[in-house]
Amino acid sequence: MATSRWWLYVQAVFWRFLMRLGMIFHNIPHPRPPSPNFSRSFPSGSSKVVLQFYCPPDYSRNRKEGRRLPVVVNFHGGGFTLGGPSDDSRWAQAVISDVGAVVVSVGYRRAPEHPFPAAVDDGVLTLQYLASHAAELGLDVSRIALSGFSAGGNLAVTVPLRLRDLIVQAEHERWLSRADSTHQLVAVTASDLHIVALFCWYPILDFDEPREHRRAMSIMPNKTLPSFFTDLFDESYVPDLEQRRSPYASPVHATDEALRDSLPHDIFFYMCEWDMLLNEGQVFCRRLQDTNKHVRAMMVEKARHAWDKSANPFRNTTEVNILYKDACADMKAIFEK
Numbered sequence: 001m002a003t004s005r006w007w008l009y010v011q012a013v014f015w016r017f018l019m020r021l022g023m024i025f026h027n028i029p030h031p032r033p034p035s036p037n038f039s040r041s042f043p044s045g046s047s048k049v050v051l052q053f054y055c056p057p058d059y060s061r062n063r064k065e066g067r068r069l070p071v072v073v074n075f076h077g078g079g080f081t082l083g084g085p086s087d088d089s090r091w092a093q094a095v096i097s098d099v100g101a102v103v104v105s106v107g108y109r110r111a112p113e114h115p116f117p118a119a120v121d122d123g124v125l126t127l128q129y130l131a132s133h134a135a136e137l138g139l140d141v142s143r144i145a146l147s148g149f150s151a152g153g154n155l156a157v158t159v160p161l162r163l164r165d166l167i168v169q170a171e172h173e174r175w176l177s178r179a180d181s182t183h184q185l186v187a188v189t190a191s192d193l194h195i196v197a198l199f200c201w202y203p204i205l206d207f208d209e210p211r212e213h214r215r216a217m218s219i220m221p222n223k224t225l226p227s228f229f230t231d232l233f234d235e236s237y238v239p240d241l242e243q244r245r246s247p248y249a250s251p252v253h254a255t256d257e258a259l260r261d262s263l264p265h266d267i268f269f270y271m272c273e274w275d276m277l278l279n280e281g282q283v284f285c286r287r288l289q290d291t292n293k294h295v296r297a298m299m300v301e302k303a304r305h306a307w308d309k310s311a312n313p314f315r316n317t318t319e320v321n322i323l324y325k326d327a328c329a330d331m332k333a334i335f336e337k
């Protein structure tokens with residue numbers, strides 16, 4: 001059953017190439033989405049993490065005058081295997097124009113070269129990087145929203161879970177007075193960080209439940225992602241079946257206490273009716289509501305997984321824009337609270 005890592009890598013390279021072509025067509029309809037204003041990177045493992053910054057028009061003036069802007073840290077989709085940080089540039093456009101926040105889109109390490117938990121670790125490192133460079137970048141890290149699409153929607157949930165556990169662990173070790181330097185870094189830089197909201201678009205939340213079962217349970221099984229993708233993604237990212245139950249891979253396995261303590265009060269879910277991930281999303285939303293989170297769960301009718309991304313340059317973008325604007329209005333209200 002286990003596919004060789006080499007063969008997974010060959011498939012990943014092939015689909016990454018096709019997805020890049022698809023994104024070129026995705027970006028054709030007007031208004032054209034922005035390019036990032038600048039990038040930063042930092043080393044992670046044997047590789048590096050690239051952060052792409054999309055800035056609202058008044059960013060430079062605010063920065064000069066010492067005013068800091070709220071931040072949206074965004075995680076792209078592609079099954080942890082494909083895709084890149086510029087895939088969500090249309091979402092970034094909506095945020096910079098309607099919210100006036102800086103969007104930082106994360107080029108986390110991808111599988112199969114870097115399996116779980118590389119992407120989650122890179123998300124945590126990104127938050128630490130932003131906290132320690134906040135003044136220089138003009139960022140108000142006491143107002144951070146996390147957003148993500150598909151695999152990225154998973155990271156928007158698992159990164160805060162992991163961050164909180166690292167902070168608790170660092171405090172414990174300091175108490176035992178044998179803290180090592182990396183854990184100290186977590187504690188120091190995480191103290192000013194405040195995640196105020198999550199915006200999860202059609203996230204994957206459970207790697208443990210077999211895909212065949214989820215596909216069969218779906219309203220439109222033959223409109224779900226085909227198995228050559230889901231097998232590639234699952235085997236690339238979490239080849240170890242034991243690890244699929246980790247809450248950092250499958251946040252449905254996090255305890256109520258962990259969810260309550262690590263996630264912000266305001267959580268927004270946008271799910272697709274024809275997606276095999278609809279059910280786990282709805283069940284997870286109910287659990288979050290039971291832990292007293294303020295959850296807004298929306299289902300886009302007659303939509304496939306990743307309905308907002310399409311390589312058809314003649315598609316009608318009206319409905320996607322309406323939902324993006326709606327999300328931005330909610331985000332703006334939270335930042336201004």
Ligand SMILES: *[C@@H]1O[C@H](CO)[C@@H](O)[C@H](O)[C@H]1NC(C)=O
Pocket residue numbers: 034035036037055056057058059060
């Ligand atoms: C960011 O880049 C866009 C073009 O993509 C440009 O119009 C805008 O002025 C830039 N913003 C800043 C603050 O440099």
Ligand SMILES: *[C@@H]1O[C@H](CO)[C@@H](O)[C@H](O)[C@H]1NC(C)=O
Pocket residue numbers: 221222
């Ligand atoms: C999709 O599945 C339905 C049954 O669930 C079937 O009737 C239909 O022919 C299938 N469509 C395609 C394009 O395979």
Ligand SMILES: *[C@@H]1O[C@H](CO)[C@@H](O)[C@H](O)[C@H]1NC(C)=O
Pocket residue numbers: 316317318319
């Ligand atoms: C696009 O869709 C919207 C609503 O879904 C509709 O009002 C509009 O006329 C459509 N535009 C075109 C060019 O088809």
